[in-house]
Amino acid sequence: MHFLKEFDQKNSMEIGRELHGFAAELYPICRSITGDGIRRTLGMIQDRIPLQISEVPTGTSVFDWTVPKEWNIRDAYIKDRDGNKVVDFRDCNLHVLNYSIPVHATMPLNELKVHLFTLPEHPDWIPYRTSYYKPEWGFCLSHNQLTALKDDDYEVCIDASLEDGYLTYGECYLPGHSTDEVLISCHACHPSLANDNLSGVTVATALAELLGGQDRRYSYHFLFIPGTIGAITWLAGNRETALRIRHGLVLAGIGDAGGFHYKKSRRGDAEIDRAMAHVLRHCGDSSEILEFAPYGYDERQYCSPGFNLPVGCLMRSVWGTFPEYHTSADNLDFIQPAQLAESLRVCAAVVDVLENNQRYRNLNPHCEPQLGKRNLYRSTGGEAIGAEINARLWVLNLSDEDHSLLDIAERSGMSFSAISAAAELLRESGLLSAMPAGADSADAPHAASQTDQLRTS
Numbered sequence: 001m002h003f004l005k006e007f008d009q010k011n012s013m014e015i016g017r018e019l020h021g022f023a024a025e026l027y028p029i030c031r032s033i034t035g036d037g038i039r040r041t042l043g044m045i046q047d048r049i050p051l052q053i054s055e056v057p058t059g060t061s062v063f064d065w066t067v068p069k070e071w072n073i074r075d076a077y078i079k080d081r082d083g084n085k086v087v088d089f090r091d092c093n094l095h096v097l098n099y100s101i102p103v104h105a106t107m108p109l110n111e112l113k114v115h116l117f118t119l120p121e122h123p124d125w126i127p128y129r130t131s132y133y134k135p136e137w138g139f140c141l142s143h144n145q146l147t148a149l150k151d152d153d154y155e156v157c158i159d160a161s162l163e164d165g166y167l168t169y170g171e172c173y174l175p176g177h178s179t180d181e182v183l184i185s186c187h188a189c190h191p192s193l194a195n196d197n198l199s200g201v202t203v204a205t206a207l208a209e210l211l212g213g214q215d216r217r218y219s220y221h222f223l224f225i226p227g228t229i230g231a232i233t234w235l236a237g238n239r240e241t242a243l244r245i246r247h248g249l250v251l252a253g254i255g256d257a258g259g260f261h262y263k264k265s266r267r268g269d270a271e272i273d274r275a276m277a278h279v280l281r282h283c284g285d286s287s288e289i290l291e292f293a294p295y296g297y298d299e300r301q302y303c304s305p306g307f308n309l310p311v312g313c314l315m316r317s318v319w320g321t322f323p324e325y326h327t328s329a330d331n332l333d334f335i336q337p338a339q340l341a342e343s344l345r346v347c348a349a350v351v352d353v354l355e356n357n358q359r360y361r362n363l364n365p366h367c368e369p370q371l372g373k374r375n376l377y378r379s380t381g382g383e384a385i386g387a388e389i390n391a392r393l394w395v396l397n398l399s400d401e402d403h404s405l406l407d408i409a410e411r412s413g414m415s416f417s418a419i420s421a422a423a424e425l426l427r428e429s430g431l432l433s434a435m436p437a438g439a440d441s442a443d444a445p446h447a448a449s450q451t452d453q454l455r456t457s
């Protein structure tokens with residue numbers, strides 16, 4: 001199956017608008033690492049792809065961590081002496097320190113100030129702050145709002161609950177010919193922030209839609225989880241499944257106008273690292289490959305030494321390096337349909353590499369086979385010696401059982417799709433035979449398309 005071809009047959013602007021539209025539907029929800037916000041979000045993803053939703057009780061031990069109490073919020077405000085709401089959660093859910101403990105009190109401004117967070121360098125923006133593991137309450141507001149507050153008494157109210165409940169996450173499993181898995185993971189715990197995290201959520205959902213109902217070599221495991229604690233909780237409950245992950249990607253911050261950044265897995269030379277570097281080199285956008293570091297998104301957990309999974313992270317602008325990061329300026333204008341669509345295209349291209357990367361044997365290895373008599377010495381476009389013929393020569397020359405198609409694409413400097421198309425043609429012409437896949441793949445049940453009836457709305 002060629003997913004890039006499938007993608008390119010569609011109208012990419014329409015795909016981009018659809019991705020942005022889904023982000024706009026999810027944007028208003030007040031999410032957190034637990035609670036009804038993430039539940040509602042998962043429910044909306046479930047309307048598009050088959051999603052199994054799991055609930056893990058508060059207090060469950062997950063490696064060195066414990067599943068926290070569940071947080072839910074109904075309302076929050078700061079009122080002045082005249083009863084005017086000077087800060088209102090209903091205007092923007094970033095106004096509340098995420099995971100605030102409940103409070104209802106009246107206090108003077110100087111006492112209130114230790115609970116207020118602003119960004120003086122961007123006086124119109126509201127910062128996004130959390131306090132998951134330290135019981136605190138607070139408000140985030142624009143610096144302009146803060147400077148407008150008179151030295152007076154204020155009523156503060158955070159109508160929230162922090163009680164025993166559950167941590168909720170969603171999984172979409174698409175079985176393939178092999179039980180070997182490709183992991184696609186994104187965090188879904190941030191409130192009204194678009195690039196971080198809705199760009200990853202919407203692109204991952206669309207990728208699952210694109211892959212669904214198709215014949216697949218690998219099984220695909222999509223995770224929509226709260227950041228950090230969600231990945232730790234999933235890994236703690238799925239150690240056996242984790243052993244089947246052959247390739248993985250964390251998707252985060254892929255809707256902004258910045259160039260692509262791919263952070264390699266801890267291994268550094270995994271097939272996913274090479275596949276992504278290759279695809280980005282040929283994608284036409286600017287891109288940079290970053291070495292692994294034990295800080296960032298959930299690749300930190302997948303690449304912890306006990307797992308050391310081949311999981312990298314695809315971003316556009318790197319978190320923390322752009323001023324809009326974790327502020328109200330990371331809004332629906334900060335992500336663009338064209339960028340979302342191109343990010344999905346890159347994911348489809350990488351899946352193509354993983355799905356089609358295999359080794360072949362040249363059945364006619366002594367000198368070049370005579371391509372002319374097989375009608376292979378002309379380009380399908382009609383040119384005498386074109387890139388297509390060059391690709392055929394490269395594939396014939398390096399199909400010695402040792403070189404994979406990705407090896408050949410890298411060495412020839414040609415795109416994987418060109419090399420893969422050449423291999424297919426040469427195999428059909430009887431000049432190549434495919435080497436059998438690894439025993440683990442060959443033994444796997446042929447389970448595709450029975451259990452993954454996808455809605456294609």
Ligand SMILES: [Zn+2]
Pocket residue numbers: 190196326
């Ligand atoms: Zn974040």
